[in-house]
Amino acid sequence: MSDVFDLTCALIARPSVTPDDAGCQQLIGGRLAAAGFHCEHLRLGEVDNLWATHGSGAPVLVLLGHTDVVPSGPAEQWASEPFTPVVREGVLYGRGAADMKGSVAAFVVAAEQFVAAHPQHPGTLAVLLTSDEEGDAIDGVRHVARLFRERGQGIDWCITGEPSSTARLGDLLRVGRRGSLSAKLRVKGVQGHVAYPDKARNPIHLAASALAELTARHWDDGYESFPPTSLQVSNINAGTGANNVIPGELQVMFNLRYNPHWNADQLEAEITALLDRHHLDYELNWHRSGEPFYTPEGRLRSVAREVLAGFAGTPPEESTGGGTSDARFIAPLGAQCIEVGPVNASIHQVDENVRVADLEALPALYQRLIERLLA
Numbered sequence: 001m002s003d004v005f006d007l008t009c010a011l012i013a014r015p016s017v018t019p020d021d022a023g024c025q026q027l028i029g030g031r032l033a034a035a036g037f038h039c040e041h042l043r044l045g046e047v048d049n050l051w052a053t054h055g056s057g058a059p060v061l062v063l064l065g066h067t068d069v070v071p072s073g074p075a076e077q078w079a080s081e082p083f084t085p086v087v088r089e090g091v092l093y094g095r096g097a098a099d100m101k102g103s104v105a106a107f108v109v110a111a112e113q114f115v116a117a118h119p120q121h122p123g124t125l126a127v128l129l130t131s132d133e134e135g136d137a138i139d140g141v142r143h144v145a146r147l148f149r150e151r152g153q154g155i156d157w158c159i160t161g162e163p164s165s166t167a168r169l170g171d172l173l174r175v176g177r178r179g180s181l182s183a184k185l186r187v188k189g190v191q192g193h194v195a196y197p198d199k200a201r202n203p204i205h206l207a208a209s210a211l212a213e214l215t216a217r218h219w220d221d222g223y224e225s226f227p228p229t230s231l232q233v234s235n236i237n238a239g240t241g242a243n244n245v246i247p248g249e250l251q252v253m254f255n256l257r258y259n260p261h262w263n264a265d266q267l268e269a270e271i272t273a274l275l276d277r278h279h280l281d282y283e284l285n286w287h288r289s290g291e292p293f294y295t296p297e298g299r300l301r302s303v304a305r306e307v308l309a310g311f312a313g314t315p316p317e318e319s320t321g322g323g324t325s326d327a328r329f330i331a332p333l334g335a336q337c338i339e340v341g342p343v344n345a346s347i348h349q350v351d352e353n354v355r356v357a358d359l360e361a362l363p364a365l366y367q368r369l370i371e372r373l374l375a
């Protein structure tokens, strides 16, 4: 089997459930150091990060990935052991096969081959890996980006290997991501007997009109290739379980996925004003997962379009869909960011997998991108 296949299997066999790196970055750092990369292992809290560079100065091209994986879930539901790589009918199975140990292995092989062919390339080729993408994402790339800012480390282009493809390798180029903002709302009332509502204050009734307005609100019509901003209530809880008790409190959780029309400050201010208009007694706790980012037409996007079209036969769909990724922390440094990776149909699922043929094509795809940008 090929180098990228063997390396992917070696990474899958390390059960690096977030934020445990389980030795993945030592293995990768050893290989990149042998290829002439300067490797810096940044242990931040519980999290391992690897910053490996070759060459110096601008332009700086970063290959961004993560070595951690989500938990396997019940192992008995898998057709084979989640952390034992197995091939069945041309498909490699194992936790992380698609998200994103295959891409990380392909980064390493592509980087090795590129610097062997172009030892004096202009600028800097860098690989940035973290073991905290799937978890809290606090001491991972978020923290590393802060260090970069302090050091004045610029980044021109960033290619994230997140599994972006939908049906065929290279059929989709991700050029941005929506922002994500979560909230926990506690609406306070006064508990009492349902037969004596005048002696109680029902937080469900008090909140109902505010929630109706919140969920019916039209936020925007979308932004360039972004879909409209959406608010979804994910949890709602109140009541003691008894049918004769007015509860004293209502708890609601909701999340917004938003496009660059908005930032978190503006959304929080809008929603706070809405709740205040309904005269609620409430507590509201926000969690900002990341602002949206968008890479408009430019060198990185046009190069990637051409390379992917050469691979897939037709130009890729250019999309901003999906969840968030660590590119949200790199984009604010002024970098153009794209995401290109294998088919994402099985990620985070039981029997996660990648087609062996796709895996073996990935290093050449990344190498062509690097060559177009740095050779």
Ligand SMILES: [Zn+2]
Pocket: 066, 099, 100, 133, 162, 163
């Ligand atoms: Zn991922």
